Amino acid sequence: MTTHRPRFSAKRRSVLKGLGALGLGLTFLPRNSLSAEEKKLNFYNWDTYIGETTLADFEKASGIEVKMDLFADNDELFAKLKAGNPGYDVICPTNDNLERMIKANMVVPLDHAKLPSFSNMDPVFQDAAFDPGRKYSIAYLWGTVGVGYRKSKVEGTVDSWKVLFEEPKYAGRIALLGDAKLVIGSALKYLGHSLNTTDPAILKQVEDLLIAGKKNVKVYADDNGQDLLASGDVDLTMEYNGDILQVMKEDDDISYAVPTQGGEMWQDCLAIPTGAPRPENAHAFINYIMDPQVEAAIADFVQYGTPNAAAKKLMSKEYTENPAIFPPPEVIAKCEPALYLGEDATKLRSEIWTRVQAA
Amino acid sequence: MDSWKVNPRVFWTLFTPGTFWLVLFFLIPLGWLFHDSFSDKISITETQFTGTLANYIRAFDAVYLTIIWKSVWISAVATALCLLTAYPIAFGICFAPAKWKPLLLLLVILPFWINLLIRTYALIAVFRTQGYLNLVLGWVGLGPYEMLYNDGAVIVGLVYVYMPFMVLPLYATIERLDRSFLEASLDLGGSQVQTFFKVTLPLTMPGIVTGIILVFIPCLGSFLTPAMLGGANAIMIGNVIEDQFKAANDWPFGSALSFLLMYVTFGALALRAFLASRSKGVDV
Amino acid sequence: MAQTLKPGSGPLDYGNRTWLKILFAAIFFALYAPIFTLIAFSFNTDKRGVVWRGFTFDNYVKAWNNADLQEAMLNSLTIAFISTIIATILGSMVALVLWRFRFPFKAGYEGVMSLPIVIPEICMGVSLLLFFTNAGMMAWSVSFVWPFNLINIIIAHVAFCFPFVAIVVRSRLVGFNRQLEEASKDLGASEWQTFWNVIVPFMMPGLIAGALLAFTLSLDDFVITYFTSGPETVTFPVKVYSLVRRGVSPEINAASTALIVITVVATVLAMKLQAPDKSGKG
Structure with missing residues (x-):
């Protein structure tokens, strides 16, 4: 299993320094080749999951008007595009979903000749187990899934998934995410396995663990674990780092940790779906996003980890040294990206998850 | 009721548009999934029709039957509660001063023009452990109680979601209820209670039956309410179906589950229509 | 049901019955309690709207400017x-x-x-x-x-x-x-x-x-x-x-x-x- 270990020491791109986003956009756009395409782009993303002015700046720089359509989760994105692409040019899937789309020919290879800013990326993000050689995608933002908790209600620091899976002390104060992949993956890590394990015997152990631990769980949260934590309904929750970070800013008593067993390290990527009507514009847009200034503005607004080494240099210490965004290297070393495990494995996990919930 | 042959022109004029829409934009699209429900998955995105019944047979696995049974009783309780709360509301509106009726009717519906998710968040804010209800109860020395994340919360949530589906059909039948029947009953010495149960209730039965159908069936398929308000074992059949079309990427099984749900309800409704057409008079 | 009629209320003037009014008001209150919460939170300074932090009109200004x-x-x-x-x-x-x-x-x-x-x-x-x-x-x-x-x-x-x-x-x-x-x-x-x-x-x-x-x-x-x-x-x-x-x-x-x-x-x-x-x- 490939482990991602971002070492943000990477190479310099001094050329880029000092150049504003606007100027850069222009430099990188192969103007004449654009004339064939309408000055438009349909971007499919989560709402507010981009810099506040990124799209307007891009339009100023390139003349291409970006329309952002919205989805709520990866499975919706996949289901919608499964039938065919109704006109999206750039999409933002998470790594395992991207891998599934690659295997189903739902995304097209990128033309790296049109993506000179790719060299701004941290070397660890210039390749990926789920997309070897980054043939189909670039990394957009990344993060982890760990435990958000209320410090005053939890003894010591949280360093093990045990608190969520088998700790009677916190019975009724725990929320898990209502997501088969994350719950089963984290439980696998807790038991010392890779989160991509497909061995039915090990998964049976996970099922037993989850069913036995269910009496302690108050709710399988619908991606609102941070709200439950902030309102005091639970004291411990499985959540995405960025979500907990939002409430940490408003409540000093809340903290986030990735357990030492490691957890899922996810990566949202940008890719071009098959049948995209404006691939030239799509490349121009993806290239623009990888510009350090642009990516820095996005990372600053969204508060997730940037895979862009040049952009990270432009960020404040508050961001770059935040352990909730960039966990310590020894924890990162234990984390893994989820891989697409094939349809049978997906079905097996879905059935386990249904049984756990119905138990 | 006339035979359609009595006035075929009127019959076809009324019959065609709705039927056309239903066939073209509902039944034909549904054909794809019907076809899928007898298919096998052969790749991530493709299915192949094999005439298999495996998807349907899989639905009879104990785990799904448990979930279906749970969905049925939760929906039934929610529907009953909905009827109990909606009837006085509809009744109150119909017997309110005429000038207030439009406003009252609108006020009943207005909360449901707010996005379901936002409404559910608001419901959580009221009922959670440190929420407003517990705050108020705290003033009189009660609580705090854990009110959310259990089956009761799902039922209350469903009542809150599907209330207009009950109020509106009831309103439509209670409004302009022929009051001379009620007067006659009272004049003949019936008490108010007797009048209500022997006259008002039977006369408004069509609305009640419609309301029950419109609440019970969507309750069965609901997925957001159990996911947000239910506890660790809140899963309902709507969640399982949603999961098949999304995370599990198993459209054939999702289709089979959906069609099973439809066959059962279709059967029940057709049976009701058939029985109604045979019994004369009370035709709901 | 109310058997004793107040002066002026006929047997079918259900709209004037106190018990119906009270029941009606109670159900309306239950219906609107979450809505009032929601309205109150539209004036909240807390970004997530979970905890009350202070009064503001900013959300309206932002919504007004959000094309x-x-x-x-x-x-x-x-x-x-x-x-x-x-x-x-x-x-x-x-x-x-x-x-x-x-x-x-x-x-x-x-x-x-x-x-x-x-x-x-x-x-x-x-x-x-x-x-x-x-x-x-x-x-x-x-x-x-x-x-x-x-x-x-x-x-x-x-x-x-x-x-x-x-x-x-x-x-x-x-x-x-x-x-x-x-x-x-x-x-x-x-x-x-x-x-x-x-x-x-x-x-x-x-x-x-x-x-x-x-x-x-x-x-x-x-x-x-x-x-x-x-x-x-x-x-x-x-x-x-x-x-x-x-x-x-x-x-x-x-x-x-x-x-x-x-x-x-x-x-x-x-x-x-x-x-x-x-x-x-x-």
């Missing part, structure tokens, strides 16, 4: 208005056919007609996605200008709304006294005049109830809208669900509050403008 939010709201309202009109007409026609005529396989027809109520939303959404994509309507509608690019969504909304209208109107029609219709015809009215002057007024509460139901269903639909929308037609629910990942901001509460307030004010104004003798209608 995307307004576009989504406008799309949703447009879809809801158009779908409601079409669905109410289609639904009433179906209700009339079912009420008036006997025809072969009627029970089966009624069963099929209620399928859109029965079907899980996601199943209908996915089937329409497949249909529109394969029929080329998905790509086709994208090329249209607003509001015609909403056509697929409107078609889908009508398809799931009109059976609701039909069933509500039908339950209203059951109570119709056919003698009224005969009387009208005996007095020399044509089929059309009878329909328009006798049947339609009788149907009116059913039509209003059905239309309100259709509007409510359409305005709040997420799943079917999601699967039938093209790349440039974000609706309000789609926006809200997409915000879940990053946190639903109080701006959404502000926009929802504005919708409520505008509707109530418009209704009250409309009532004031109406002549008192007409105001009872509906």
